[in-house]
Amino acid sequence: MRKRWTGIYTIKFNTTMEMQYRVSQVEPFVGLEELRNLQEVIKNKWLTEGPFSREFLELIKEFTGAKYALLANNGTLALFLGLLALEIGPGDEVIVPDFTFNASASTIAFTGAKPVFVDVDQNNFNIDVKRIQDSITPKTTAIMPVHVYGQACDMSGILEVATRNRLKVIEDAAQGYGVFYKKKHVGTIGDVGIISFFADKTVTSGEGAVLLTDNVHIYEKLKLLRNQGRPNSGTFIHPALGMNFRMTDLQCAVGVEQLKKFKTIETIKIRNYNLYKDSLANVDEVSFIEEVVHSNFVPFRACIKLEHLEDLLGYLENNGVQTRRFFYPLHRQPCFASLGYKTEAFPVSNELYLSGLCLPLHCGLSQEDIRYVCKLIQEFRKK
Numbered sequence: 001m002r003k004r005w006t007g008i009y010t011i012k013f014n015t016t017m018e019m020q021y022r023v024s025q026v027e028p029f030v031g032l033e034e035l036r037n038l039q040e041v042i043k044n045k046w047l048t049e050g051p052f053s054r055e056f057l058e059l060i061k062e063f064t065g066a067k068y069a070l071l072a073n074n075g076t077l078a079l080f081l082g083l084l085a086l087e088i089g090p091g092d093e094v095i096v097p098d099f100t101f102n103a104s105a106s107t108i109a110f111t112g113a114k115p116v117f118v119d120v121d122q123n124n125f126n127i128d129v130k131r132i133q134d135s136i137t138p139k140t141t142a143i144m145p146v147h148v149y150g151q152a153c154d155m156s157g158i159l160e161v162a163t164r165n166r167l168k169v170i171e172d173a174a175q176g177y178g179v180f181y182k183k184k185h186v187g188t189i190g191d192v193g194i195i196s197f198f199a200d201k202t203v204t205s206g207e208g209a210v211l212l213t214d215n216v217h218i219y220e221k222l223k224l225l226r227n228q229g230r231p232n233s234g235t236f237i238h239p240a241l242g243m244n245f246r247m248t249d250l251q252c253a254v255g256v257e258q259l260k261k262f263k264t265i266e267t268i269k270i271r272n273y274n275l276y277k278d279s280l281a282n283v284d285e286v287s288f289i290e291e292v293v294h295s296n297f298v299p300f301r302a303c304i305k306l307e308h309l310e311d312l313l314g315y316l317e318n319n320g321v322q323t324r325r326f327f328y329p330l331h332r333q334p335c336f337a338s339l340g341y342k343t344e345a346f347p348v349s350n351e352l353y354l355s356g357l358c359l360p361l362h363c364g365l366s367q368e369d370i371r372y373v374c375k376l377i378q379e380f381r382k383k
């Protein structure tokens, strides 16, 4: 066990990653509290959705203010399920930012619909609302805003375009736990939204996700789709077609503790982030994400932009710091080559890819770790 600068003890797991790197990119903030809950699940012998799943959902509903919430195996399948519940399918086009994780668009493609990429804002990296209208065609049926790196998209702008064009809105808030657009939690503003609990997200259950909606019809559809086309387990009569998108109580047992730790996680991440900002303030070449007024900020990573990215990546890696670049623009993804997009049409997402670096921000970092990373960046610049 190692003491963290919060004074909270967590168990140190010796993964290969950590032995390789002095400073790893991600490390979930899990410890004895999660372990205690896992032991309880094993003692109860109730492994699939049960008491912890119910508690997990209740805590999420209370925190986000969503009227209805349903679990899914992961964020990707939750997005797919949300699209199915909105009846998105062949012949439809769905607007999605060009700068996001591939799953935002692959789930659209899996419904048979076509993902339509829109460039993003160069300062806050979220979808550029001004560019949405030009991408709308008679086939467009939905918009999928993605709240990236810890801040909300301009949701009133998006809802305005959506209403004007009669489009559905499905929010990818995979990275957005704890992020509020004005007073509303992300994922609760459109018709349906999802939050992921993957191991590198703000709070985690390993794999897992939640779907949020205020619409009872969407909720009822989701309920059938996720559980074999029946409202409750324990019957072999299936009124509708559905699949299995359930989580386990083991995952939810971890998730429940994580939700309770959210405030601590948020506080540490903000403190770490500010230490990066202070330590790199004198490095002119480095710029940070713009903090928008319509959202709070739960920094996902310490995302910086700078020149000579490739060389710096090598320098940091050679000195034991695990690096990660920004997203690869969707229009350049080999799996979407057949859509025929031209790189010139996405100047911002290209520039972000070429200059963007995610620095580690997790709760296992000491102040010394962060100062070490910043010192390397300063040294690199002098060379």
Ligand SMILES: *Cc1c(COP(=O)(O)O)cnc(C)c1O
Binding pocket: 074, 075, 076, 077, 100, 101, 103, 104, 146, 172, 174, 175, 196, 197, 198, 207, 208, 209
């Ligand atoms: C992580 C992530 C997803 C996918 O969530 P999983 O739980 O990993 O399937 C989707 N969209 C974005 C923006 C993400 O960051």
